[in-house]
Amino acid sequence: MAAQVAQERVINFSAGPAVLPVPVLERVRDEMLCLPGAGASILEISHRSSDFIAVQNQAEARLRRLIGVGDEHEILFLQGGARLQFSMIPINLLRGRSQAAQYVLTGTWGKTALEEAKKEGPVEVIFDAKPSN
Incomplete structure (x- = not known):
C-alpha cells in the first residue's frame, strides 16, 4: 500500500x-x-x-x-498561518508606539502585511516595487 x-x-x-x-x-x-x-x-x-x-x-x-535554538528563546506553537502573523507582529511590536514601522512592498504579501500594520500604528513604505513590476 x-x-x-x-x-x-x-x-x-x-x-x-x-x-x-x-x-x-x-x-x-x-x-x-x-x-x-x-x-x-x-x-x-x-x-x-x-x-x-x-x-x-x-x-x-x-x-x-x-x-539549534537554546533555552534562552521561547518556542511557540500557534494556530494560524502567514496571514495571522501579519497581524500578530504589529500587535506585539507596533501597537502604542509613535515610531513608524518600515515596510518593503514587493508584492501581494508585503501589501497584506502593510494593511494589517496600519491598524496598529504608523507605517512607512521605504520601497515599493510596484512601479518596476
Missing part, C-alpha cells in the same frame, strides 16, 4: 501545508486512533493533560535540536 500511495503523491510547491513523507503520515494515522499510553486520540485529550503536555514537550525538544 505504501508504494501505491507514494506513486500517487503529488509534488506541492504551494504556500500552504507541505507534503509529508508517507512514513510520517502512516505513523500519524496509526496514532490518531489512540495515542500510546493515553487510551484516546490526541484529538480527544485535554491540552492540559499530562499526555498532551508530554507530546508538546517532546515536539519542542526535537524542534530545538533540529534548528
Whole structure:
C-alpha cells in the first residue's frame, strides 16, 4: 500500500501545508486512533493533560535540536498561518508606539502585511516595487 500511495503523491510547491513523507503520515494515522499510553486520540485529550503536555514537550525538544535554538528563546506553537502573523507582529511590536514601522512592498504579501500594520500604528513604505513590476 505504501508504494501505491507514494506513486500517487503529488509534488506541492504551494504556500500552504507541505507534503509529508508517507512514513510520517502512516505513523500519524496509526496514532490518531489512540495515542500510546493515553487510551484516546490526541484529538480527544485535554491540552492540559499530562499526555498532551508530554507530546508538546517532546515536539519542542526535537524542534530545538533540529534548528539549534537554546533555552534562552521561547518556542511557540500557534494556530494560524502567514496571514495571522501579519497581524500578530504589529500587535506585539507596533501597537502604542509613535515610531513608524518600515515596510518593503514587493508584492501581494508585503501589501497584506502593510494593511494589517496600519491598524496598529504608523507605517512607512521605504520601497515599493510596484512601479518596476
